[in-house]
Amino acid sequence: MQSTWREKWRMFWLHGIPLWTTLALMFLLSMPINSAQWGYFKPNVGLICVYYWTLKRQQIFGFFCAFIIGLLMDVYSSSPLGINILLLMLTVSVTLWLAHYFQNASFGAGWFIFCLVGFGATFFKWVMLMLYFGRIINPEEVALNYLSTALFYPLIAAINVYVQKFLPQEGLNE
């Protein structure tokens, strides 16, 4: 009985690896870097990770994980509560649909598809925030956010590829 619980506990932590990795990366990138130049580059790590893990391991990463990540993103980015949750859950929906066609896509293809998904997500967030605040939000900052997210994808994805090795095999989509 004891070993069963221990095993369950172990599996809980192992299955949670994508979520823990995402949270750790989010916190790391919220560090005050004290640089005027690099301060502009604030990639949406949550979006990259949600896309990546939904595409690669949808059995252990889905709407609930996106909800948790979105909730944290709303708090630490001081966005209106719910905006990032909705954004990430929609990203999961779109990625699940895309996974039917591109699950075994090459790294380059995955990046290209992410650029499209990221564009849609950033545009959606921009429109949502403008509707919420009732003001025009400078598109330059939004474009910068999108570009830094798209450019950071290979780095974050490479970390996720490495982390993926530690996941239990039964959750594999392939």
Next chain:
Amino acid sequence: MVRRSVLLIKTGELKVLLRRLFVALLFLCSLLFILLSKVDNPLVSKIDGTILNIVGPVMQVVEYPARIVHRVYTYLYDISRIYIDNRELRAENKQMLILQNKVRSLEVENQLLSRLLNYIPPAEANFVSVKIIAESGDNFTHILFVYIGNEAVRKGQIVLGDESVIGRVDKVSGKYAKVILVTDINSKIPVVVERTRARGILSGDNTQMPELIFTRSTADIQEGDIIVTSGVGGMFPAGLPIGFVSLIKGNEIRVETMADISRIEYVRIVDYGLTPDEVENLNDLSEGN
């Protein structure tokens, strides 16, 4: 193989149905959160505060290595610039000495005139210096997270970086507080141009240079003019420097903040002795403006 069923629904189908219901519930929750945020419901502040209290210590831990890396980088950068800086500082020092003498004489003159006019000086402000532990996670908001410990910090208090205004306290939760910067889209500060006393509102729009709006078209404003708080609305005392006019293009006037927000490690939260009720009333007034 016999398939089990509950209320004429097969267990497999029931699981799928429950999963779909759960996802729908999560979507509903997110929409509900957005609506509650819009109406400023206390539940949202409570959730926000609780999460901030949970993630605050994590942010603090993560901040340490970042500071070490930054210090090493700054140290090396400073060494590389030591000769140029030294030459510039010598020249600056000469000018400062001239200015210092001028300030002294003006101070004496000011004291004499104040005495003649029976002028009552404003109360001295108290302040606490606090450490920045994290920055906003994206380009859509411009905020800072600070560790306030057990200091009595309240919503609405002014935050100074170096000697100029960089923002105000937006939320306080336990030992942490969120500071909304003057560049954030939600920031609006009544200001005056120091030279001409032309009034306006400094409005953040998520760019690095907030815009000066609601100024008269005939107002005399030039590039380089210093912008200070006007004190209108009561949230900010008058005369606190914020920045200087850096760009005038048609009707668009952009202001560059005096403090280099990206390089600040510590900020000062200033208390002008307003009670929480007064701050709340002033917040309402300011929002009404």
